[in-house]
Amino acid sequence: MHHTSLIALLVVGFALAFLFGGLAHRLRLSPLVGYLLAGVLMGPFTPGFIGDASLAPQLAEIGVILLMFGVGLHFSLRDLLDVKNIAVPGALVQIAVVTALGWGLARLIGWPNVTGIVFGLALSVASTVVVLRGLEERRLLDTSRGRIAVGWLIVEDLAMVLALVLLPALGGREGGSLGGALLTTIAKVGGFVVFMLLVGKRVIPWILERVAATGSRELFTLCVLTIALGVAFGSAHLFGVSFALGAFFAGVILSESEFSHQAANETLPLRDAFAVLFFVSVGMLFDPMILVTEPVNVLATFLVVVVGNGIAAWAVARLLGKPSGTARLLAVSLSQIGEFSFILAGLGVSLGMLSKDGQSLILAAAILSIIVNPLLFALHDRIEARRERGKPEAIEVISPPLPDGERPHVILIGYGRVGSELGPLLQAHDIPLVVIDDDLPLVERARAAGIPAVRGHAANPAVLSEARPDRAQMALVAIPNAFESGEIIERLRELNPTISVIARAHSDAGVKYLLERGADGAVMAERELAHSLAEMVGALPAFRGERSLPPATA
Template sequence: MHQEVTLIATVAVSFVCAAVFGYIADRVRLPPLVGYLIAGIAMGPMTPGFVADAGLASQLAEMGVILLMFGVGLHFSTADLLAVRGVAVPGAIAQIVVATIFGIGLAELWGWSLGAGIVFGLCLSVASTVVLLKALEEHNLLDSASGRVAVGWLIVEDLVMVLALVLLPALAEVLGGHAAEGAAHGTGMPLALTVALTFLKVGAFAVMAIFLGPKVVPWLLTSVARTGSRELFTLTVLAIALGIAFGSAQIFGVSFALGAFFAGVVMSESNLSHRAAADSLPLQNAFSVLFFVSVGMLFDPSILVRQPMAVVAALLLIIFGKAIISFVVVALLRYPIGMGLTVAGGLAQIGEFSFILAGLGVSLGLLPHDGQDVILAAAIISITLNPLVCTGAEALHDYIHHRWAGFYARYGHRRLEVLNRELDKIRAITEARERQHQLEIQELTETFPLFAMVDENSQEELLLLFRPKSALPGERVMRKGDRGDGMYFLSSGAVEVQVAGEPIRLEPGAFFGEMALLTGGRRTADVVAVDFCQFFVLERRDFNMFTAKHPILRQAVSEMARERTEMNVMRQRHSQPSGIAS
């Protein structure tokens, strides 16, 4: 195959195979992620048939990592994490520490180095965001207290893994590996200073992202959103994600993953974060699929024959070891039994971060290739079995509930009540914001029924396009003969359109100034405020752009303008005030 089409072939075959195997996985009630991994195995060098370009797939997978971490940051909720911090923070850290210690123990039995054991244990300690969220959604637990704790637990795991990705290259040589590619060699810098410098760089980047980002990114998103260009907004979202990720790696020396994560966190503070998430989701999903396919391409199925006991040991640690650790921690913290079982079942698998960390471990010479194959095999099998594990946890929950009903009702009840109160406060704040937004939309359509013709997304766009303006009684809002600069929508107060004869009074809900925009001519009347007035002004450029995308709205405005013109003509014929002219 010609080199020019290698990229196209890799992407095309990856998507086709991922779609086919993902569909098959879904039909047999497995997560589609399993299908994507199997598609990668089928395309890899270890299986017969078409072999994709692993180098190109790896680079595309890096895009998947960036967008995946951007999505994690975009949905990162500080409030939710603070609400469940009493169980999520100590629980996640305890699980990571204990699981890593067990991983080191297994590595020692197999004759691996300490560095390999640390990487191996960390890979087995962190769960997949995709799999956990899907499991919670299928069991309607995502908005429950147990679901919030599981998600908070996962966020803490993600943060610890982000830190591990940053520190591992700095510690690689000490742990028996080699420096990262492109890193300086032979600097003689003490380990403590190296770690301190790494933290300093990460801290400097975090401070800049947290304090400077919220001032720049929301302003930039709002400015671009006002253009009304959907593709430009999506492009800006991706430019921010990839730009911050690349810039952070080049300037501060931190990983692409950390840069993308902070890009998402910064963007989550914007009022347009939900739109940014919706617009970036298709590309995020597409490149995430390529990431899983590329991971599958690295997997050597022969590991199941060569080291079956290693795979079984890793699976036991993931499914039973992590589940027991999670449940014990939740129980020791005096939270309900049901919550412990939900967390234990949902986290009994490994995923995205495990793949990223394993790949980094191999590249640094810490983890042997067999170790990566064991991790990939354990990940694929644990993800495949996770629905059964969750079902088993739910069945055990029902059994305990019926067998020891009194103990079940009492244990952890107080802690759960406190947690529910905190979560209810957060839900109330979130719902209040959503209600406020809906009220703004509702008020817009009630005050100006004309805008009921367009969908809610377009109504949101209008709220961004509108320029607020006010006027005092007696102030001239519009002057006859001026060039039409915009269309005015009166939200409160009253104005008079001063035409020949008796002035025409306009009340809230009325609009004026459309004729000059439609005809390209000059203003034909003066408009004066007779009360304290508030307007929404749709400037000429925004008016033309918005009505071009919504011809039905332009037609309605044109029809009203035509009726006004006819009314003015009739009034002139009967020597009446000429009516509304603008």
Template sequence: MHNSTPLITTIVGGLVLAFLLGMLANRLRISPLVGYLAAGVLAGPFTPGFVADTSLAPELAEIGVILLMFGVGLHFSLKDLLAVKSIAIPGAIAQIAVATLLGMGLSHFLGWDLTSGLVFGLCLSTASTVVLLRALEERQLIDSQRGQIAIGWLIVEDLAMVLTLVLLPAISNMMGNQHVSFGQLFTELAITLGKVVAFIILMIVVGRRLVPWILAKSASTGSRELFTLAVLALALGIAFGAVEFFDASFALGAFFAGMVLNGSELSQRAAHDTLPLRDAFAVLFFVSVGMLFDPMILIHEPLAVLATLAIILFGKSAAAFLLVKMFGHSQRTALTISVSLAQIGEFAFILAGLGISLGMLSEHARNLVLAGSILSIMLNPLLFSLLESYLAKTEVIEDQSLEEIVEDEAQTPVAFCDHALIVGYGRVGSLLGAKLIQQGIPLVVIENSRPRVEALREQGISAVLGNAANQEIMTLAGLECARWLLLTIPNGYESGEIIASARAKRPTIEIIARAHYDDEVTYIMARGADKVVMGEREIANNMLDSINIGMAMPPRAEGCTI
């Protein structure tokens, strides 16, 4: 490594390795997170070849933690949590307790002390937000009853871990000073909690008003750079202030920065503009965590690794399954939630790092946590595939609740022809659909959002739930006898794959697609589209038409000499 540029070398090396191994993981149908962690292992001191700067990696990881927690807060929905609070809150708390106790049991068997066992157990108790949401999205379960329970469960876990991050330093100080009385320990803990409560109240009362005002002022300048800078300055500044003035954690500060930002009308723009930076530092976070992992533990202590993995895959999942069944839900809901939670991720890394810094966890324990995380994330898609196969073979309609029966009701093919087939019913799709309806043209919509499909059906519009890249979905939508295929989704490359599949099945259909960039236009046309509409070009053409249509040259303005 070039000693003169350790920061640049570490960032470049980490991102390049993460990209290469992330692409490989994606090709193998494994979560890219596994590739990012593997990139860290290759860049770490325990493997030959390139070695990144291990002193800089923790600071990059800390920025990654701040931005990860900022993203969690930015998407935190109290409404979603309240909708499933009766099962998510008690279920998540009980499952955390069971997983923590199992981890403490394993630590006792390995000869660790009680404190290490507590932190180790907590590390094994919480699932990865990124992995869970991606798994639900791929299977179109986000809007289902099962998906909502899993997401609510995850939110409760996140909140519990945020509280844990705050309390661990106080607990460490108490346990480290053996001459302190119980009263003094209680006082110290009360002071710590009081500071955190003061910070939370300040954010809710002042931050909820001040942060949106700052964002509005920065947006009013018309400068995208200033707006993005305002978002990042608020996220990082609030996180730093939480540590500096309230003895809280970067994670808690960043979480509440995102949460109060979520209350702003500009929150969607804030999320969109900062997403590339959040993603980049999130990748560096996973890389820096992988750098800490010694792969030799897989060879030296395979039984301990297998025991850790068993707690993650079976112990906490069995607890979740039983808890969901106790609340009266079906077997498929219980199995879906238990499989969703059968992995650990971000918070496990954050807790393990904090435990190391406080002297409450050993490097050996962190290696077990990292091994369990990498293996569980890798196996999670396989578990979902096994679950789907099992349910398809064994489940009968009586096993489902009424809501689930409605969700999984078989979709019937459309019963008419010569219709327009619209893929995507967002802002562009809905405007287009309204125009077609006004002209009396039959319409079928393909959407992967269940609430949107249900709303369309209530309006009397034929809608099919699913991904248009799936040939079965296209068949249900009547591709064989449709007159037009209109793709309004914003991803041009995804549109290209749908077009190629549709053109192969129905060569004569007229296909019109939407694009944002010139390279997308070229790609979509090459895949078989008849016409591609690019938003910026249409705006320019319409403005030009508005100038020329039926207008003579306007009279020269008074005082104009040109």
């Protein structure tokens, strides 16, 4: 059965990740916890099925490439510049403080200085997935506090990208003295960056434009994946830099292209799938016995992550003159660790700079901190509720005013290819309209067109309530995913049982599914297109039994 080890690893990995990810979601925890636990069950330290340890690192490497590609694809220099005065110094000071705390704990355990630095760095960077989810659930992404948190995350991510570049030099992989190794690494990275800015910035968008012109979705998706994996592989072999840095820069270059949104959408399923495999493979490395054999070290590491990051972020924000509410939100958001921590730990182990026990402590602290984080957010919400009678913090009004409820309005969910065509048509007919979309560029496009827009996932009751469904006459669900549409329709029915709901589908099964979920009607684009083309053909004089006039003669 050795020849089927890859298939077995994928099947069992996805199945367990689905089961435990779903359970974590039901418990209102991050699905990352479920994915990590799935990996623990597949690892060599627990009984039952054991995944092929030789395949897991390679799958994890692909996961790292696609994760970093996604980070680069969503990198926003504008978001960072808007809050640079607090995000840049704040994140750097917080990273330095927590790295020092981690180093101190490592020295108490008896580890060398270099191990302490890697250990501390891994404890200082928050999970972007967890933070964004917490902010979105509370409708804070578009507030000044939310933008500071996002900018802070960007700085943390950039700092970790730099750490991934420099760690091989610090680990002696480059050979020679430390100074010479650092100079060599910086020179290689500089050469790669110059190459990407001079060549990649011109060639990559040019290739994407030509492929997009073919109209083939499959070729476009393959092109994007080839760019992500090809740049990562080429950067490692031609410039000696990490796969992670190459993938990150490929994403950054693509983010400036007009096809960046399409590239993100087309590759999202594959990126999500390999991200799940990445977390599963990380879980396979975790030895649960460390919770029994080293409980004091696990607790100390957990406290560095939660208390150290929280107090450091809160204190820096207050010192920089931010209100207590902003400082408190930053403290809660950043008091956990995730993706980059695993990447740094894995690199540290491969370079001999971090022990397996150190990696297990990091994994234990990550799992515990992600589990505790929703409880900290709940405490934050209670404190905010008690301050309701106080002076609220100013929130930027960046959207046209929402309907006041005097006239029935329409809720348009999804402002992509279909929604962006439908919205202006409704607006031209003077129909009150509210757009809901979870993609910031699309929300900004709607607002720029004068359409009130709410950012967030419409299945979230808090997001949906902001569009006032109780006063809406109709909802148009224009997103392509039938399962997400079904969940949104159910939420709409709960908030307004009398609202009319029309949804978009791509198949007869999708139409049936949406109708079963409560839609009043479901439009299948392909069928409507066929009917429209047939009507156009039938309207031609030659097919109506009419003879067209002969061409005019001189």
